[in-house]
Amino acid sequence: MADPAPRKAIRVEGLRKCFPTPDGKSETEVFGDVWFDIHEGEFVCLIGHSGCGKTTLLNILAGLDKPTDGTIIVGDKEIDGPSLDRAVVFQGHALMPWMSTMKNIAFAVTSRWKNWDKAKVRAHCQKYIDMVHLTGAEEKRPSMLSGGMKQRVGIARAFSIEPKILLMDEPFSALDALTRGSLQDELVSICKATHQTSFMITHDIDEAILLADRIVLMTNGPEARVCEIVKNTLPKSRTRQNMHTDPNYYPMRNHLIEFLVNRSKSFRDEISAATYDPRNPPVVEPAASPDRAA
Template sequence: MSTSHIRIEGLRKTFPAPRGGVAVTVFDQVWFGIEKGEFVCLIGHSGCGKTTLLNILAGLDESSGGGIVVNGKEITGPSLDRAVIFQHHALLPWLTVMGNVAFAVRSRHSGWDNAKVRAHCQKYIDLVHLTGSEMKKPSQLSGGMKQRVGIARALAIEPDILLMDEPFSALDALTRGSLQDELVSICAATQQTSFMITHDIDEAILLADKIVLMSNGPEARVCEIVENTLPKGRTRKDMHRHPHYYPMRNHLLEFLVNRANSFKTELSDPGYDPMHPPVTRPGVGQPAARPIDAPGDPLPEAKTAGR
């Protein structure tokens, strides 16, 4: 049996059909684990059930079969141990930046006095670079700043796991890039266990230790778990130079363009076991690609990212 910190075990979700039609099983037999301190991304086409899975993990929805075990206990509802950052910031419009973060902190630490709450909130407001904007209301903030408040609010309750549903998809490319950089440094500093849905392959390669690939619905499954073979400490500016970048990128793209849809044929392969989806490490053991900044250099060896 898996000993992962978070275990998704045989999860199934069926939605009843409206007005007596045929019920739809969005996904079934979904199994994977998330280790403590790990950053896991979930990739799959629209409608395969990513948000539904995240909602079940958050305790905001119920599964129709299977379960999720966190720290050895099956989850049965929402908990402050699992904070969610949504695609749209979901801030309370009548409260300031400080007020929004403090609202969450007070729900976690009802016994703390105002000074302690403020000091704690300030630490996370500073962490997301909103120092000086504490007294602004959401209507006075840009989209990126609002999303930063959402991140500060989620981190300030010091959750066991941070759940993110395409948190940067509504932002322009520049803002998205700078928030991705901030998330990289925050997660590196705090070792925050994180689970994120994204449609952005480069975002997944930058952030994730492990990328879970889901086939198209209905009855979506986990096709594969892709281990990120780029070294930790990678940045948006340099990751494309690493010899494993294009093998990783091409593998994920090939999945989205072809395999996500045709996976039902792979399902019948006797070697496929939904309890133990195949684990791949793109680039490892393959001839190395030439890094693009060193046209004259000899090709580097494809290194095994020794785990």
């Protein structure tokens, strides 16, 4: 018997977002007619140039902003505002500076489980502090932590409320390469262990290849659209150290670079060719030729 189809955790249906022009007489469409799904336990990345509305789209997913048109269904319910079932890791750490590591995480935990006693809250927080390798920094305030450590606290805080969906807005973009790589490895490990449904915005192609099961490609804004959805053809066992040795790595990477350099700008020509259905964006699987793969 075939395995049942994975359940859809998120359905983005006909999403459109406009902002008024400075004179207030008209509006500019940032993106429109956006359709895609995210399955339970899946890690999806979104790539696109600045100005295509990536952060705006994530804010709508988080319930922090509202679309002009369209809807987002989480589970079987249309979202209407923020929810503890959707945790967000922002570009900045967004920690409360007067609180310690433990208290920043406990603030989130007690928001979700209001009836827990202090001992249970502390034990739960400690589990996630240990998970992101911050043991010993429990009582340190953000001013005493490095940039990478602050982001670890933000990640621990997001995971601590055990959300159904984790939303990330370029959480490692401001970090040095070594720290970013270390946090990517931790995120891979945590998501594998928890089967966390995740949606992440990134500009980093190699980050997307490492983390994502599928990669959503957005065209340039304004009037951005989903160009296509790329299925990651590298094995799930990939790591930063070995993924470049897989025969599908360079076809995948070259496809994404070609999109960012050329196709993201020329996509309107593809739409005019009447071969594009926004409800069913094309799914591609870049892979090496059989001769090369062998």
